[in-house]
Amino acid sequence: MDNAFDYEDIQLVPAKCVVKSRSECDTTVTLGGRSFKLPVVPANMQTIIDEKIAIFLAENDYFYIMHRFEPQKRLSFIQDMNERGLYTSISVGVKEDEYTFIQQLAKEQLSPDYITIDIAHGHSNEVIEMIGFIKEHLPESFVIAGNVGTPEAVRELEHAGADATKVGIGPGKVCITKIKTGFGTGGWQLAALRWCAKAASKPVIADGGIRTHGDVAKSYRFGATMVMIGSLFAGHEESPGETFEKDGKLFKEYFGSASEFQKGEKKNVEGKKMYVEHKGSLEDTLQEMEQDLQSSISYAGGRNLEAIRHVDYVIVKNSIFNGDKVY
Numbered sequence: 359m360d361n362a363f364d365y366e367d368i369q370l371v372p373a374k375c376v377v378k379s380r381s382e383c384d385t386t387v388t389l390g391g392r393s394f395k396l397p398v399v400p401a402n403m404q405t406i407i408d409e410k411i412a413i414f415l416a417e418n419d420y421f422y423i424m425h426r427f428e429p430q431k432r433l434s435f436i437q438d439m440n441e442r443g444l445y446t447s448i449s450v451g452v453k454e455d456e457y458t459f460i461q462q463l464a465k466e467q468l469s470p471d472y473i474t475i476d477i478a479h480g481h482s483n484e485v486i487e488m489i490g491f492i493k494e495h496l497p498e499s500f501v502i503a504g505n506v507g508t509p510e511a512v513r514e515l516e517h518a519g520a521d522a523t524k525v526g527i528g529p530g531k532v533c534i535t536k537i538k539t540g541f542g543t544g545g546w547q548l549a550a551l552r553w554c555a556k557a558a559s560k561p562v563i564a565d566g567g568i569r570t571h572g573d574v575a576k577s578y579r580f581g582a583t584m585v586m587i588g589s590l591f592a593g594h595e596e597s598p599g600e601t602f603e604k605d606g607k608l609f610k611e612y613f614g615s616a617s618e619f620q621k622g623e624k625k626n627v628e629g630k631k632m633y634v635e636h637k638g639s640l641e642d643t644l645q646e647m648e649q650d651l652q653s654s655i656s657y658a659g660g661r662n663l664e665a666i667r668h669v670d671y672v673i674v675k676n677s678i679f680n681g682d683k684v685y
């Protein structure tokens with residue numbers, strides 16, 4: 359890794375516009391044989407997505423990944439989505455129960471369209487074993503494996519059969535991995551993405567550290583096919599969790615999947631909780647994101663996302679926290 363930089367350190371360089379209106383620019387992306395309106399997926403976290411949001415996203419051609427923190431609900435979730443004629447996308451871990459769950463899905467012929475193996479340190483034999491197990495029992499499922507932060511990890515997981523890898527260890531807004539362990543891609547997530555994407559032969563999902571809509575375009579420029587976002591999607595009317603009022607302002611909670619609040623115990627905590635200002639409806643944010651990305655495409659001098667891949671960029675400064683506070 360020669361040159362470390364993050365989202366706030368980069369600006370993309372405009373190229374001559376070829377459209378009359380930004381509305382001509384096409385933001386659709388393909389992953390696992392399906393087309394989605396945006397190269398963006400809300401994080402598979404309990405304060406970001408629930409069944410209702412998953413239905414809304416699937417019905418409206420957005421990509422979603424259901425979280426894995428209410429494991430007992432996953433089977434009926436898949437059945438419900440199937441009954442509605444919607445695609446299915448779930449998360450799993452790597453512990454023993456998850457093998458039983460995969461076997462149960464296979465037995466009941468409930469093959470999810472997408473399965474994301476979601477653990478903190480995805481460059482591990484446990485993930486490699488789980489990829490193999492899913493491919494053996496549910497060969498039709500598109501497997502996303504993560505999280506990782508190096509080209510070696512991307513290559514190994516792809517070699518094990520992963521159809522896509524997810525890159526990002528520690529850049530998340532509610533993440534404290536970088537502080538507590540000294541490891542990860544926090545502070546250089548965009549450079550790590552570039553490093554990993556260069557080694558990848560399959561799609562890469564950039565995960566964590568997105569602070570503005572422009573960061574989606576930057577992720578695409580540096581090799582992401584899809585971008586996973588937590589904090590920007592937290593705090594909406596539809597977001598799971600309590601809304602509460604403080605000093606006349608509305609807030610919602612957003613907590614890490616490795617936080618004490620998620621785990622219910624203070625063991626190996628690598629996440630925190632924060633309160634996010636109420637943002638209105640998720641649908642409005644998605645629309646604004648689409649318009650902003652259309653604008654990005656027009657600045658890239660093209661008509662679709664591919665144009666963004668080829669634009670020049672400059673490094674404007676360098677800081678290690680990408681705009682985040684330490685705690």
Ligand SMILES: NC(=O)C1=CN([C@@H]2O[C@H](COP(=O)(O)OP(=O)(O)OC[C@H]3O[C@@H](n4cnc5c(N)ncnc54)[C@H](OP(=O)(O)O)[C@@H]3O)[C@@H](O)[C@H]2O)C=CC1
Nearest residue numbers: 451452476477478479505526527528529533535615616628
């Ligand atoms: N993207 C990121 O930067 C991070 C994301 N997370 C999120 O938190 C959630 C919980 O993750 P996770 O704790 O992996 O899930 P699990 O609690 O399901 O643990 C996964 C398995 O990996 C083992 N493990 C070994 N090394 C590590 C390590 N450094 N960190 C975590 N587990 C390790 C765990 O054992 P044992 O617990 O005994 O060590 C356990 O057996 C996930 O949704 C994950 O995406 C968490 C941290 C970082």
Ligand SMILES: Nc1nc2c(ncn2[C@@H]2O[C@H](COP(=O)(O)O)[C@@H](O)[C@H]2O)c(=O)[nH]1
Nearest residue numbers: 401530531533566567588589614615616629
């Ligand atoms: N280190 C930790 N990372 C976490 C935790 N919970 C979730 N995450 C990761 O963050 C992103 C979302 O990042 P954001 O910057 O968009 O808010 C999410 O997709 C996970 O990969 C955690 O407890 N610790």
